[in-house]
Amino acid sequence: MTAESSLLRLGLSLPDAPAPVANYVPFVRAGALLVVSGQLPLAGGKLDPGFAGKVGGAVTPEAGAKAARLAAVNALAQARIALGSLDRVRRVVRLGGFINAAPGFTALPGVMNGASDLMVEIFGEAGRHARATVGVAELPLDAAVEIEAMFEVAD
Amino acid sequence: MTAESSLLRLGLSLPDAPAPVANYVPFVRAGALLVVSGQLPLAGGKLDPGFAGKVGGAVTPEAGAKAARLAAVNALAQARIALGSLDRVRRVVRLGGFINAAPGFTALPGVMNGASDLMVEIFGEAGRHARATVGVAELPLDAAVEIEAMFEVAD
Amino acid sequence: MTAESSLLRLGLSLPDAPAPVANYVPFVRAGALLVVSGQLPLAGGKLDPGFAGKVGGAVTPEAGAKAARLAAVNALAQARIALGSLDRVRRVVRLGGFINAAPGFTALPGVMNGASDLMVEIFGEAGRHARATVGVAELPLDAAVEIEAMFEVAD
Numbered sequence: 001m002t003a004e005s006s007l008l009r010l011g012l013s014l015p016d017a018p019a020p021v022a023n024y025v026p027f028v029r030a031g032a033l034l035v036v037s038g039q040l041p042l043a044g045g046k047l048d049p050g051f052a053g054k055v056g057g058a059v060t061p062e063a064g065a066k067a068a069r070l071a072a073v074n075a076l077a078q079a080r081i082a083l084g085s086l087d088r089v090r091r092v093v094r095l096g097g098f099i100n101a102a103p104g105f106t107a108l109p110g111v112m113n114g115a116s117d118l119m120v121e122i123f124g125e126a127g128r129h130a131r132a133t134v135g136v137a138e139l140p141l142d143a144a145v146e147i148e149a150m151f152e153v154a155d
Numbered sequence: 156m157t158a159e160s161s162l163l164r165l166g167l168s169l170p171d172a173p174a175p176v177a178n179y180v181p182f183v184r185a186g187a188l189l190v191v192s193g194q195l196p197l198a199g200g201k202l203d204p205g206f207a208g209k210v211g212g213a214v215t216p217e218a219g220a221k222a223a224r225l226a227a228v229n230a231l232a233q234a235r236i237a238l239g240s241l242d243r244v245r246r247v248v249r250l251g252g253f254i255n256a257a258p259g260f261t262a263l264p265g266v267m268n269g270a271s272d273l274m275v276e277i278f279g280e281a282g283r284h285a286r287a288t289v290g291v292a293e294l295p296l297d298a299a300v301e302i303e304a305m306f307e308v309a310d
Numbered sequence: 311m312t313a314e315s316s317l318l319r320l321g322l323s324l325p326d327a328p329a330p331v332a333n334y335v336p337f338v339r340a341g342a343l344l345v346v347s348g349q350l351p352l353a354g355g356k357l358d359p360g361f362a363g364k365v366g367g368a369v370t371p372e373a374g375a376k377a378a379r380l381a382a383v384n385a386l387a388q389a390r391i392a393l394g395s396l397d398r399v400r401r402v403v404r405l406g407g408f409i410n411a412a413p414g415f416t417a418l419p420g421v422m423n424g425a426s427d428l429m430v431e432i433f434g435e436a437g438r439h440a441r442a443t444v445g446v447a448e449l450p451l452d453a454a455v456e457i458e459a460m461f462e463v464a465d
Binding site: 031032033091094099104105106109128131134136137 | 191193291
Binding site: 186187188246247248249250254256258259260261262263264268271272274275282283284285286287288289290291292305307 | 332333334335336337338340341345346347348406408446447448449450451452456458
C-alpha cells in the first residue's frame with residue numbers, strides 16, 4: 001500500500017498549491033530533508049470559517065482536530081508538488097503543531113492528533129513522526145491551527 | 156569523560172520511555188539527525204504537580220528552571236532509547252523551549268537555562284546548542300515547560 | 311551578485327556577535343545545515359526600545375516588521391561568523407518567526423515579511439525559504455519579535 005494509493009483509497013484529493021504571497025515559499029529541499037512552511041486550514045485558498053478562532057472557545061476541540069487534519073492535508077499537497085509523488089517520502093520526520101488556544105485550554109494533543117492520524121493513514125509506519133504541540137496566542141488569519149512539517153525524501 | 160559516565164557521576168538515572176499515546180513517536184532518526192518530540196516535566200509518567208501552571212504565576216522562575224531540566228532529562232531518556240547510549244551523540248544541535256508564561260513574564264531565558272545547563276553537564280562542549288526560547292499561551296496538561304531537541308549522531 | 315556584494319550595495323553592516331550569555335551558542339553546524347539560535351531585535355547588544363512590547367499594541371505592525379528585519383540582520387551576522395562569508399550560504403532553508411502579539415492581532419505574516427524580504431535582498435532566489443509564523447504570549451526582554459534560522463551551507 002503506497003502513500004498515493006492510500007490517498008485514492010481514502011478518497012482524499014490534494015488541493016492545488018496556493019501561490020506564494022511573499023518572499024517565502026511553501027517548501028525547501030535541503031539534502032534528504034523537505035521542509036514545508038506552516039500550513040493553515042485553508043480550502044479553496046480561504047480559511048474555512050468553521051476553523052477561525054480559538055480552540056476551546058469559538059472552535060470546539062473536535063473542530064480543532066478537523067482543522068489540524070486540513071492543515072496537514074495542505075502540507076501533503078505541498079510535499080506532493082515538491083516531490084511529484086508522495087511515494088517519494090521515506091519518512092515523516094516532524095510535525096510542529098501550533099494551536100490557537102483559548103485561555104485555559106490544555107487538551108492540545110487531541111487537537112494535534114487530527115494531523116498525526118492523517119500521516120499514518122497515508123504513510124503507515126513511515127507516517128509516525130516526532131512532534132511538538134503548543135498553544136499559541138495568535139495565528140495568521142485567526143486560524144485555529146497551524147502545522148509545519150519536515151519529511152525525509154527517498155534517494 | 157563520556158556522556159554516560161557524566162550521568163553516573165551526577166547520579167542521574169534516566170526514566171523509562173513513556174509509551175506512545177497517539178500516532179506520533181518520541182523520536183525519529185533522519186540521516187545523522189535525531190529529532191526528539193516535545194517533552195514535558197513528567198516523572199513516573201505523570202506531570203509533577205509543582206510543574207503545573209504558568210511560570211511567573213503559580214510556578215516560580217526557579218521551579219520553572221527545574222521543570223525545564225526535568226523535561227530535558229526526558230529528552231535525553233528518549234535519545235538513549237533511540238541510540239542505545241548517549242555516547243553516540245556527537246552534538247546537541249538545537250533545543251526548542253516553550254515556556255507557559257504568565258502575562259508579563261519575560262525572564263524566559265533563565266527558565267530555559269535549566270535545560271541548557273543539563274546538556275553541558277552531560278556532554279561538555281558537545282552539549283552547547285542553538286536554541287529558541289518563547290513564551291506560549293498554553294501547554295499540554297498545563298505543564299510549565301515543553302522542550303524539544305535535535306541531536307547529531309556519530310557514525 | 312553575491313550575498314556579500316548585496317550587503318555592500320545595501321549599505322548594510324552586520325553587527326559583532328553578542329557574547330554567549332549561557333550554556334547555549336548562537337549557532338551549530340550539523341552536516342550541511344547551520345542552525346542559528348532565536349535572535350532578537352538587538353542593536354549594540356541592547357533591545358531597541360522601539361521594538362519592545364506587543365505588536366498590534368505598543369508596537370505598530372510597521373515597527374514590528376522593522377524589528378523582524380533587525381532580528382534577521384542579527385541572524386545573518388551569526389551566519390557570517392559561523393561561515394566566514396555569507397557567500398557560503400547555499401540556501402536559506404527555514405525561518406521561524408515568533409511575534410509577540412497583542413490580543414486579537416492576527417496580521418502576523420506582514421510583520422514576518424520584514425525578515426523574509428531581507429533574505430531575498432541578500433541572497434536572491436536562494437533567500438526564498440520555508441517559514442512558520444506564530445503569535446506568542448511572551449518573548450525574552452519583551453522583544454516584539456524573535457527569529458530563528460536554518461541555512462544550507464555549500465561544500
